[in-house]
Amino acid sequence: MTASDPLSLVFAALADPTRREILSRLSRGSATVGEVAAPLAMSAPAVSQHLKVLERAGLITRTAHAQWRTLSMQAEPLDQASAWVEKHRREWNLRLDALEDHLRTMRTTHRTQEAES
Amino acid sequence: MTASDPLSLVFAALADPTRREILSRLSRGSATVGEVAAPLAMSAPAVSQHLKVLERAGLITRTAHAQWRTLSMQAEPLDQASAWVEKHRREWNLRLDALEDHLRTMRTTHRTQEAES
């Protein structure tokens, strides 16, 4: 990932299970770096680097009190990502040939499921 | 991106402007490799490699007739990506502290806009 446009930064940030897990945690409420790192099987610097990626994508903010950093998720970049995906899902659904593909796939899937059962 | 789980593959595929442009084109209807490559400022092998990434993520399929490959977008992986994003946007919106952050951000934004006008 060399691209540095906002949408690329967001999708790249989401393209890692560890970072998605961190965001999952933060979507349920703010937490310190230590709290977020606890369930992760990696060193503290590794977590810090993941946080930097999330921050650069605008998905989290850090606020310092004493020697702790409180991490908060920011939803706006997620809105942008969602908007892109939804737009193209919608476009695809409008296409007649895509619809035909879809029906064929459903028929095939149905036949496959029957064959498997 | 070392991760190879389905969701990581999809997000990683979307984390590149060229690949998003290819998907944009295909969301409006199937096309050959040549048609998709035409507006892109890079060599044919480079396009071919991007297509491989999209295919590995399940976002496109290729069907051959003669020396042409017709590319079709597949929406299902996009559904998965959308589901993940929507789930976490929803979670975030439910949090009281996130809501407070949101209100504070809106107030700050409002004040900033006033200062700028």
Added chain:
DNA sequence: TTACTAATAAAGCAATCACTTAATTAAGGA
């Protein structure tokens, strides 16, 4: 001051990424 804790910075490493050019495969038309 000294020690302890929370977190980041620095440096190094193997693997992957996004390209390139050159070579190859596969099909159609003269």
Added chain:
DNA sequence: TCCTTAATTAAGTGATTGCTTTATTAGTAA
């Protein structure tokens, strides 16, 4: 057959990724 077109494979390159260990910064407390 020979030539052209469409596309992929192979090989090479510099930049980036996701970790590591070691060192450093910053704050609290004895």
